[in-house]
Amino acid sequence: MAKTKIEVLNAVIDGHKQGEQLDVDAKSAKHLIAIGYAKEVEEKPAPKKPPAKKKDK
Known part of the structure; x- marks a missing residue:
């Protein structure tokens, strides 16, 4: 699966806190963005x- 880079908003995702960036598979990234836990990083x-x-000289 393709990896997508996301930034954590107001949540803890797999031990990553707010503001941290991580690579997750596209399906998980889409779900986390939909529920407002993360945003995609360009x-x-x-x-x-x-x-x-x-x-x-």
């Missing part, structure tokens, strides 16, 4: 850093 790609400037 995974953003890491920002690309511009190349470092070289110092000329």
Whole structure:
């Protein structure tokens, strides 16, 4: 099954407290979101850093 990243709201899910993020299967994530225990976290790609400037001496 596919994993979905969720953030815990006002609940304790599998020992994880409010604000913690965890990966659960899609079916469980859908249920936890529906009952208001969690919200889905959008995974953003890491920002690309511009190349470092070289110092000329």
